[in-house]
Amino acid sequence: MTDIDTLQKDLANLPPDHPDRREAAVPAMLSLQSETGYLDDAAIEKIAEVTGLSSTEIEELATFYSLIYRCPTGRHIVQICDSVCCSMRGADQLLTAAENYLGAPLGGLASECAPTVLPSICLGLCDKAPAALVDGEAAGPLNRTLLETLLKRLQTEE
Ligand code: FES
Numbered sequence: 001m002t003d004i005d006t007l008q009k010d011l012a013n014l015p016p017d018h019p020d021r022r023e024a025a026v027p028a029m030l031s032l033q034s035e036t037g038y039l040d041d042a043a044i045e046k047i048a049e050v051t052g053l054s055s056t057e058i059e060e061l062a063t064f065y066s067l068i069y070r071c072p073t074g075r076h077i078v079q080i081c082d083s084v085c086c087s088m089r090g091a092d093q094l095l096t097a098a099e100n101y102l103g104a105p106l107g108g109l110a111s112e113c114a115p116t117v118l119p120s121i122c123l124g125l126c127d128k129a130p131a132a133l134v135d136g137e138a139a140g141p142l143n144r145t146l147l148e149t150l151l152k153r154l155q156t157e158e
Contacts, residue, residue: 003031008050021051025061029068038069066120071107076115076154079133080142083122086130089141094130095119097144101151115154 007028014020028047033039048055062068082091098117104110107118125131128140
């Protein structure tokens with residue numbers, strides 16, 4: 001039985017407007033995403049069915065949370081903070097440098113082995129500005145050279 005099946009069983013007897021249904025949506029999305037790497041429209045529909053919420057409500061949650069991906073991602077994910085501290089220390093130029101280095105727009109995939117680079121709200125790493133999360137690990141302060149070295153390493157890593 002998958003996590004989603006278990007969740008569906010747990011939610012089956014709850015009233016339609018029970019808050020647990022909404023609280024269950026994000027873990028359900030993360031569970032499905034761990035299998036597929038991202039949530040396509042069918043996954044959104046599946047989570048709506050499991051939780052009893054509308055697909056619009058699930059879509060709203062999916063687009064609100066920065067760790068939920070609606071498009072295919074690379075094997076590695078680099079989230080570069082573009083909030084105030086990081087922006088003042090060059091995050092916008094880093095995001096542009098990443099696009100230029102990878103030859104793909106933010107969130108896009110230039111090739112199968114390319115990492116996905118995404119802008120992010122404050123990562124809580126302001127003391128490392130401009131900062132990033134690389135597959136969930138803190139990195140920073142970054143500059144263009146360090147970022148390009150990092151992207152090159154991620155592209156060639158198995
Ligand atoms: S503003 Fe970038 S980590 Fe806080």
